[in-house]
Each structure stands twice: as structure tokens, then as C-alpha cells.
Amino acid sequence: MVFAAASVRDAIQEASALYERQSGVTPRYNFAGSNELARQVLAAPKADVFLSANEKWMDEVENGGRLSPGTRSTLLSNRLVVIARTDGPHRVGGADDLATVAYRHLVLANPDAVPAGIYAREWLQSRPGPGGGTLWEAVKSKVAPTLDVRAALAMVETDPELIGIVYRTDAASSDRVQVLYEVPAAEGPQIRYAVGAVAGGPDPAAGLGFVEFLEGPEAAAVFERHGFVVGTGEEAPDGGGGETPAGGDTETPADAGGAP
Amino acid sequence: MDEVTLDALRLTVRVATVATAVVLVPGTLLAYLLARFEFRGKGVLSTLLTLPLVLPPTAVGFLLLRLLAVDGPLGRRVLGFDLDLILTWKGAVVATAVMALPLVVRTARVTFEGIDPRLEAMDRTLGHRPAAVFVRTTLPLAYRGLLAAAILGFTRAVGEFGATVTLAGNIPGRTQTLASAIFAAQQAGQDDEAMFLLVVALAVGFVAIYASERLAGRTGAAPR
Amino acid sequence: MSARTGIERVVAIGRRGTANRRETPAPEAVPATAGGEALAAADELEIAISLPLDRFALEVEVKTRARVTAVFGPSGAGKTSLLESVVGLRPASGRIRFGDAVWLDSARRIRLPPERRRIGYVPQEGLLFPHRTVRGNLLAGAARARRAGAGGQAAPSARLEAVCELLELTPLLGRRVGTLSGGERQRVALGRALCSAPRLLLLDEPLASLDIPLRRRVLPFLARVRAELAVPMLLVTHDPRTVQALADELIVLRGGRVIARGAPREVFTDPKVFPLAEEEGYETVLPARLESTGAGSSTVRLGENGDGPLLVVPRTDGAPGESLLIGIPARETILAAAEPSGLSARNVLAGRVAAVRPLVGDRGLVLVTVDLAAAPGAALPPLATEVTASAAAELGLDAGKPVYVILKTAGCVVYGGRGQA
Numbered sequence: 001m002v003f004a005a006a007s008v009r010d011a012i013q014e015a016s017a018l019y020e021r022q023s024g025v026t027p028r029y030n031f032a033g034s035n036e037l038a039r040q041v042l043a044a045p046k047a048d049v050f051l052s053a054n055e056k057w058m059d060e061v062e063n064g065g066r067l068s069p070g071t072r073s074t075l076l077s078n079r080l081v082v083i084a085r086t087d088g089p090h091r092v093g094g095a096d097d098l099a100t101v102a103y104r105h106l107v108l109a110n111p112d113a114v115p116a117g118i119y120a121r122e123w124l125q126s127r128p129g130p131g132g133g134t135l136w137e138a139v140k141s142k143v144a145p146t147l148d149v150r151a152a153l154a155m156v157e158t159d160p161e162l163i164g165i166v167y168r169t170d171a172a173s174s175d176r177v178q179v180l181y182e183v184p185a186a187e188g189p190q191i192r193y194a195v196g197a198v199a200g201g202p203d204p205a206a207g208l209g210f211v212e213f214l215e216g217p218e219a220a221a222v223f224e225r226h227g228f229v230v231g232t233g234e235e236a237p238d239g240g241g242g243e244t245p246a247g248g249d250t251e252t253p254a255d256a257g258g259a260p
Numbered sequence: 261m262d263e264v265t266l267d268a269l270r271l272t273v274r275v276a277t278v279a280t281a282v283v284l285v286p287g288t289l290l291a292y293l294l295a296r297f298e299f300r301g302k303g304v305l306s307t308l309l310t311l312p313l314v315l316p317p318t319a320v321g322f323l324l325l326r327l328l329a330v331d332g333p334l335g336r337r338v339l340g341f342d343l344d345l346i347l348t349w350k351g352a353v354v355a356t357a358v359m360a361l362p363l364v365v366r367t368a369r370v371t372f373e374g375i376d377p378r379l380e381a382m383d384r385t386l387g388h389r390p391a392a393v394f395v396r397t398t399l400p401l402a403y404r405g406l407l408a409a410a411i412l413g414f415t416r417a418v419g420e421f422g423a424t425v426t427l428a429g430n431i432p433g434r435t436q437t438l439a440s441a442i443f444a445a446q447q448a449g450q451d452d453e454a455m456f457l458l459v460v461a462l463a464v465g466f467v468a469i470y471a472s473e474r475l476a477g478r479t480g481a482a483p484r
Numbered sequence: 485m486s487a488r489t490g491i492e493r494v495v496a497i498g499r500r501g502t503a504n505r506r507e508t509p510a511p512e513a514v515p516a517t518a519g520g521e522a523l524a525a526a527d528e529l530e531i532a533i534s535l536p537l538d539r540f541a542l543e544v545e546v547k548t549r550a551r552v553t554a555v556f557g558p559s560g561a562g563k564t565s566l567l568e569s570v571v572g573l574r575p576a577s578g579r580i581r582f583g584d585a586v587w588l589d590s591a592r593r594i595r596l597p598p599e600r601r602r603i604g605y606v607p608q609e610g611l612l613f614p615h616r617t618v619r620g621n622l623l624a625g626a627a628r629a630r631r632a633g634a635g636g637q638a639a640p641s642a643r644l645e646a647v648c649e650l651l652e653l654t655p656l657l658g659r660r661v662g663t664l665s666g667g668e669r670q671r672v673a674l675g676r677a678l679c680s681a682p683r684l685l686l687l688d689e690p691l692a693s694l695d696i697p698l699r700r701r702v703l704p705f706l707a708r709v710r711a712e713l714a715v716p717m718l719l720v721t722h723d724p725r726t727v728q729a730l731a732d733e734l735i736v737l738r739g740g741r742v743i744a745r746g747a748p749r750e751v752f753t754d755p756k757v758f759p760l761a762e763e764e765g766y767e768t769v770l771p772a773r774l775e776s777t778g779a780g781s782s783t784v785r786l787g788e789n790g791d792g793p794l795l796v797v798p799r800t801d802g803a804p805g806e807s808l809l810i811g812i813p814a815r816e817t818i819l820a821a822a823e824p825s826g827l828s829a830r831n832v833l834a835g836r837v838a839a840v841r842p843l844v845g846d847r848g849l850v851l852v853t854v855d856l857a858a859a860p861g862a863a864l865p866p867l868a869t870e871v872t873a874s875a876a877a878e879l880g881l882d883a884g885k886p887v888y889v890i891l892k893t894a895g896c897v898v899y900g901g902r903g904q905a
Contacts, residue, residue, distance in 0.1 A: 035449070072427055105429075112447065145429060145444075147426060151425075151426055155429070157325075160344060
């Protein structure tokens with residue numbers, strides 16, 4: 001039983017097929033926001049594997065004593081991107097533009113709870129805003145929080161006047177949004193997807209096996225194909241985000257943010 | 261009570277009241293139509309009206325988003341003007357209204373079906389047109405049931421979350437109702453805050469039910 | 485007779501009626517129940533419709549100017565459907581016209597909805613409005629009455645008063661519908677229809693939902709409506725007593741078709757129709773006036789004006805001179821070729837055989853109609869009696885032959901009298 005952050009859904013299901021062929025074990029999945037998943041793991045012994053979109057929620061689970069010791073690792077990284085509808089008129093060349101461009105709302109997955117939103121907030125909090133204070137404070141009034149990243153995407157798809165911040169992998173999954181700006185690894189927050197085997201679940205042995213698979217090369221290839229960065233995401237100097245594919249196709253960003 | 265909570269409370273009452281008011285008349289008329297008439301497409305209408313009950317609320321919210329997108333069937337490009345429902349309190353009203361409508365229609369329909377249609381026919385033989393019959397005979401007999409429908413719609417509206425947050429977001433002060441505030445607090449791990457808001461929401465619910473029971477009791481005639 | 489005249493009459497009679505009822509017999513003639521009054525063309529009802537029902541199609545073509553037309557037939561003959569078509573609650577194809585108002589004409593695609601036909605409908609179940617008081621129900625059609633009254637004559641309140649007098653509804657005015665008895669409900673339903681100033685009154689089985697004692701009490705109210713108001717009536721019933729008490733013209737419906745038509749007593753004694761009428765036991769219903777009341781019985785004089793033979797009937801309360809209806813069951817009569825004596829039966833009526841007709845079926849019965857001896861002006865309808873064929877042959881019963889009719893007191897049925905209805 002695998003509890004995994006919603007943003008890895010497509011990738012992990014593809015990897016899963018591979019795993020089934022290899023091991024004959026069929027993992028079952030529970031996809032949701034990492035915050036919800038963490039609470040569920042803490043509440044009941046139903047999971048064998050937990051893949052969180054940030055370290056914070058993994059910390060919670062570990063502190064709650066539910067992780068099998070020594071099974072935790074940082075599996076993936078992602079990039080934040082600033083997006084708009086494909087026919088959106090606004091242009092964002094850098095963080096500061098967010099304070100000046102005349103968009104209607106800045107759509108984020110709940111910046112208090114959902115990792116994608118939390119990362120976005122952290123990024124904006126790390127940048128200075130015009131006239132003192134952080135960039136976050138400057139744009140806060142325009143922020144529209146949504147339930148999760150998918151809802152944020154759907155929202156941005158409705159109106160070209162909206163701007164959103166989501167994961168690169170999410171932007172890639174929709175053909176109605178374009179990436180206006182990819183937050184470089186150096187500038188952005190440390191997006192770290194952590195994975196670990198959960199103790200006391202229905203099938204801990206299978207859980208361990210799956211975690212090992214996820215850390216292996218075949219899974220890595222799948223993740224990269226979907227736009228993830230395998231590993232911690234600290235990268236080579238050119239990691240400025242690579243192309244900004246207008247039209248946001250599921251281009252395999254073979255060199256964009258490729259792991260070293 | 262802090263500002264955020266007050267805002268959420270005010271907005272909840274406002275949205276729920278307006279949403280209930282908005283669906284009451286159309287809902288009643290639709291219910292009467294479904295109760296009394298046969299027509300082509302009746303099944304389709306009935307199904308459409310049941311959809312928000314059957315679908316997960318967020319799915320309804322997504323549907324509304326699609327409809328109201330700038331190039332959607334009800335979007336700015338098609339209508340020529342902006343309905344201004346996305347991420348606004350008006351959108352919260354619309355989403356809430358959509359979720360409450362099926363309950364109102366259902367309850368009202370059952371009420372109308374419980375009224376002997378021959379009484380309406382009798383009133384017609386006394387010289388009144390169908391619209392007049394509806395007002396003179398049907399409504400007075402349906403009164404209690406329609407009140408129940410309104411109450412049900414209102415309580416549903418107070419608790420509505422999924423569709424509203426998807427269409428109108430969860431913007432404190434603008435579109436954050438008690439329900440979405442509870443959810444947000446919960447999500448962020450602020451359990452105490454969540455509990456507090458929950459209690460406030462319960463209080464609103466109790467007040468609504470109590471007021472409506474009194475209303476129904478006061479206007480009710482001797483039991484038949 | 486225009487509606488306005490009728491309303492004036494209602495008001496006038498209503499005001500006079502109370503006074504009269506308490507004192508002396510009302511001098512104005514209670515119109516005869518035998519042979520009808522014909523109305524003007526303005527009140528001619530024409531029905532020519534075709535309506536498919538469950539087991540057959542209703543095909544009726546009649547024109548009537550009678551004051552009260554009754555449609556008689558067994559249950560399921562299509563009577564209610566016919567009535568509902570005239571009301572406008574049931575779609576039919578064909579033509580329905582009342583006077584100069586065309587209510588239905590399929591050929592010209594005319595079909596007026598019920599609210600545009602000025603009818604008063606009294607359905608079998610009454611259908612009183614539960615959310616209104618009796619007064620509220622009575623005034624439910626007042627708006628139309630006001631429109632029809634044009635000129636303020638007979639304002640709704642005056643009409644209401646008159647109808648309440650007629651049907652004795654005044655003490656019930658403030659009551660809620662749910663507290664009324666069956667007879668009271670029927671009277672209120674009737675009153676409601678009357679207060680709406682209808683051009684035509686339609687009644688569906690007016691007594692069917694009442695138990696026997698109640699029927700006896702309510703029938704006279706219907707007779708009063710007929711007598712004192714000028715509204716033509718179309719009534720539908722499977723009860724021959726109601727027909728005889730009220731109707732000027734009878735139409736017999738069976739299997740959706742008209743099988744007989746004419747003056748009620750003639751039609752009923754038609755061998756084709758009599759079997760339908762005698763299912764519950766056929767009674768000849770005769771008008772009478774109360775003479776006196778004793779310990780266990782009352783004495784009445786048959787005839788509208790009480791100038792026919794005396795009859796001893798079961799005891800009934802009432803003032804001498806009061807109008808009543810007496811029902812004489814055909815099966816309860818005994819015939820004698822010569823004047824009998826020493827009988828326990830209190831009633832022996834002299835008369836002449838009008839006709840002897842065999843009845844269908846193998847029961848060996850014949851229907852003997854007897855013209856009772858009475859003063860020439862009494863205009864009593866013939867009495868229907870049932871005897872075995874062999875008895876009739878033995879007594880040599882033939883048209884014109886003198887005969888005596890023997891009736892027990894208990895065999896007579898009294899319709900009317902005081903009491904709660």
C-alpha cells in the first residue's frame with residue numbers, strides 16, 4: 001500500500017507497471033496532498049510506503065515513530081514554474097515581475113498546507129519585494145489558494161488573466177497552460193520528495209522492496225521522463241531552467257534540470 | 261472571535277442566505293413542473309437536477325470552472341461580458357446554489373406530489389386560471405413542505421465546501437466560508453483553530469434549525 | 485332564464501324561505517318531479533363526443549333542454565368520464581355546447597379549459613379545500629360570481645347568505661373542513677358550486693359517498709336546489725331514487741352508449757332499463773306532504789300539493805304541510821284484484837294497471853305499473869311493482885284493470901325530515 005503525493009501520480013503509476021512485471025507484486029495506491037497523507041499515515045497502520053512532496057511532512061511521520069528506521073531517502077526534486085493560460089497576455093521574466101505585472105490573481109495550492117503551495121510561498125518569501133519587505137508580502141493580496149495543485153491548474157486554465165505557480169511536472173501534464181518562467185534551482189526553495197518505508201503496515205516487506213525499486217535506475221528513468229529531477233536537485237551551473245516551452249507540451253526535458 | 265473567523269462567519273451567512281434565496285423560486289417551480297407534468301426530456305431534466313447530489317462536490321466545482329472559463333459556454337468570450345464568478349463571493353453563491361438546488365427541488369417535489377391534484381382541478385372549475393390556482397390552492401397547501409425545502413437548502417448551503425472552494429477558492433475575507441476555513445485550518449495542522457471554527461459552524465446550524473422549527477410551529481394549523 | 489334572473493330569485497326566495505318554512509306550507513309550487521320543464525335554447529346542452537376508455541369507447545350524442553338531466557347507468561358505464569368531459573377535466577373529441585357557448589369543438593380545434601366554462605362541479609368526493617374554512621370554501625368561486633353579476637346585483641355576500649339558507653350551512657360557516665360530517669361536506673360542496681354563479685351545475689353521484697340515513701337527509705336539499713334555483717343541472721348517478729327525485733330527463737348509459745332516454749319513470753319501467761335500476765331494489769319516489777305524526781308512524785298525503793291518497797309511513801319529525809319524498813320499493817308491494825280487508829298492512833291504495841311487462845331473466849317476474857287513484861290535479865307518477873308472472877296471470881292483470889296496492893308502513897322509505905345531515 002503506497003501513499004504518494006498527488007504530483008507524482010502519473011510517473012509512479014508508469015514505474016509501477018515495470019515493478020509489477022519484475023516482482024509480481026501489485027502495489028496499491030493512495031494519492032492525495034502530502035499533508036493529508038501524513039495525517040492518514042499517523043492515524044492508522046494502512047501504508048507501507050510514503051512518498052511525500054516535502055521533507056516537512058515526512059518529518060512529521062518520522063517523529064510520529066511510523067517510519068522504519070534507515071529507509072528514508074530523498075528521492076526526487078522538482079522545479080517550480082510560473083504558468084498562465086496559453087493565450088495569456090502577461091509575461092514574467094523573473095520573480096520581481098510578479099509584483100509589477102497586472103494579472104488578476106496568483107493561484108497557488110493552499111500555501112499553508114500543500115507542499116507545492118508551501119514551496120511557492122517559501123520562494124516568494126525569499127525574494128525581496130518592492131519597497132522593503134518580502135515579495136510574498138507584496139503579492140499576498142492577490143493570492144488565490146486552491147485545494148490542491150490540480151485545482152490550481154484547472155483554475156489557471158479558465159482565465160488568461162490568471163497566473164499560477166505549480167510544479168514543472170504539473171505544467172507539463174496540461175496542454176492549455178504555458179510556462180512563463182521556470183524558477184532556477186539556485187533561486188527556488190529546496191523541493192525534496194522524500195520516500196520511506198512505513199512501519200506496522202499491512203505488508204512491510206513488500207514496502208521495503210518497492211522503496212528499493214523506486215531508488216533504482218529504471219524508476220529514475222521514468223521519473224526523468226516525466227520531468228522530475230532525480231536526487232536532491234542541486235545541479236550543474238547551467239540549471240537555469242533550460243527552455244521555457246511555450247504551449248507546455250509533455251516535452252521530455254532531457255536536459256532541463258537534468259541530474260548531474 | 262478574531263477577524264478571520266468573523267469574516268468567515270459573515271460570508272457564510274451571506275452566501276448561504278443568498279444562495280437559498282436564489283434557488284427557492286426556480287426550485288419550487290421546477291419541482292412543480294416535475295410533479296405535475298409529463299413532457300419530453302423530463303427524465304433528462306430530473307437527472308441533471310440530481311447530478312450535484314451524485315457527483316463529488318469538487319467534480320461539480322470543476323464542471324462549473326469549465327463552464328465559466330473565459331472561452332467556456334458561459335465565459336466572457338461567448339457572452340460578451342464577464343459573469344465574474346471565478347474566485348469571487350458571487351461564485352461562492354453560484355456553487356453553493358448549484359449544490360443546494362437538488363435538495364430543494366427534491367423536497368418541494370415530494371411536497372407537491374403529496375397534494376391531491378384534484379383539488380387544483382376543482383379550483384379551476386371555480387373559474388381560476390392555473391397560475392391563480394397555484395397561488396390560491398397549491399401554495400397554501402404546500403407551505404410547510406416548501407419551508408422544509410428552504411431549510412434543507414440553507415443548511416446544505418452552510419456546510420457546502422467542495423464545489424465552492426474549487427470555483428471560488430479559499431480567499432480569506434473574500435471567499436472563505438466557515439466550512440473552507442475549517443478545512444484550511446485542519447489541513448495546516450491547526451487543530452485548535454479548526455475545532456473552534458467547527459463550533460461556530462455548529463452554532464449557525466443550530467440557530468437556523470431552531471428558527472425554522474419555530475416558524476413552522478407558529479404558522480402550522482391544527483394537525484389534520 | 486338568464487343567470488341574472490336566477491340570482492335574483494335566489495336572493496328573494498332565500499329571504500322568504502326561512503319565514504315560510506317555520507309557519508305554513510310554502511304556497512309556491514315545488515316544481516313537479518314528473519315530466520320536466522323545458523328551458524330556453526339559451527340553456528340547451530349539446531353533447532356529441534367520443535372518448536376512449538379502458539374497456540370500451542364512450543360515444544354519446546344528446547341534446548337536452550331539461551332543467552335537470554340525469555345520466556344513469558351501472559358503475560363503469562362511463563358516466564363519470566362523461567361528466568368530466570363536460571367539466572373540461574378530461575379530453576374528448578367531438579362537440580360540447582351549452583347555449584351559445586361552445587366548450588369543445590374538435591373540428592374547429594376549440595377546447596375551453598375548465599376555468600372558462602361557467603360550470604359548478606360537485607364531484608363525488610366533494611373535494612373541499614382543507615386550508616379554508618367552510619366560509620372560505622363557499623366563497624372560493626366568488627370572483628367569478630362577481631364578474632358574472634356585473635352591476636353589483638346579488639353581490640357575493642347576498643348570494644352566500646341565500647345559499648346558506650337553502651342548504652342550512654349558516655351554523656357551519658366558521659368550521660374547518662376536517663371537522664365536518666359526510667352530509668355536511670356534501671352540502672358545502674354543493675354550496676360552493678352554487679356560490680360561484682354557474683350556468684350549469686354538474687353533480688357526480690351526489691349521494692353515493694353517504695350512508696343510507698344520510699342519503700335520506702341530503703336528498704331533500706338537492707330537491708330544494710332544484711326547486712328554488714334556476715340553474716340547469718346535469719347529474720350522474722347509479723341511484724334511481726336520486727333520478728326520480730330530481731330529474732326531468734333521463735339518459736341511460738351502458739357500455740359507453742346511450743340505450744334509453746326520456747321521462748324518468750317511463751324510462752325506468754322500460755324492460756331494457758328496469759333490471760339496471762332494480763339492482764339495489766327499485767323504488768318509485770313520489771312527492772308527498774306531511775299530514776301528522778303519531779307515536780310510531782307518520783301520515784302523509786301523496787302528491788306535490790298533498791292531494792293524493794294517504795299513506796302511513798315510518799315516523800318522521802317535521803311540521804305538518806312540509807314537503808317530503810316517499811320511496812315505495814317495487815318488491816315490497818303486494819297486489820290484490822279485489823279490495824282486501826283484515827290486513828296488518830296499514831296502506832291499501834286503489835288504482836288501475838297501466839302496463840304489464842315481463843322482465844328479462846329467468847326469474848319469472850313481471851313489472852306492473854299502476855296509476856294510483858287521486859284527484860285529477862295530483863299528477864302522480866305511476867307506481868312500479870314487481871310480481872311473479874304466474875300471479876299476474878292468475879289475477880288477470882291487464883292494462884286498465886282496477887287493482888289494489890298493499891304496502892306495509894315499514895316498507896315505505898321517507899326522504900327528508902329534520903336532523904343532522
